[in-house]
Amino acid sequence: MDSRSDLRVVVGDRELTATWADGAPETRVALEDTLPVSSDATRWGDELYISASLEAPLEDGREVVPEGAIAYWPAGEKLCLFWGPTPASVDDEPRAAAPVTVVARVDETEPLVGLDGGAELRLERAGDP
Known part of the structure; x- marks a missing residue:
């Protein structure tokens, strides 16, 4: 794992690294205070989401987010991971169903391309056992 990464993101049997995004200080603090967070994820196109109640x-x-975005949807209390188009997308961009806060971004999305169905999604601090 990259020692400069901030987060470890586990999707089923795939382990990814992620770094914090700029511009979402309240969401970042709320997520850091909640880590680790884990649940069976629901899949919506090339997006996985889990329930997460953050005070942010x-x-x-x-709605349009970068590939690899980890975002929080406060209205629905969902933490989302985007790696490609969703049913709301126009062309191939990752698009949320409603506005979200991008809080981090996985460093590489290639391992998610072959994901079949949903999976458990876990976010934790990098370096945690």
């Missing part, structure tokens, strides 16, 4: 408002809300 929508910050810099947007």
Whole structure:
């Protein structure tokens, strides 16, 4: 694992690293206070999401997000991982169903391309056992 990564993201049997995004300080603190977080994820196109209740408002809300975005949807209390198009997408961009706060980004999305169905999604601090 990259020693510069901030988070370890486990999707089923795939382990990824992620770094914090700029511009979402309240969401980042709320997520850091909640880690580790883990649940069976629901799949929506090339997005997985889990329930996560964070004390954070929508910050810099947007629907189109970068590939690899880890985002929080405060209205639905969901933590989402995007790696490709969703049913809401126009063309191939990752698009949320409603505005979300991008809080981090996985460093590489290639391991997610072959994901079949849903999976357990776990986020934890990098370096935690």
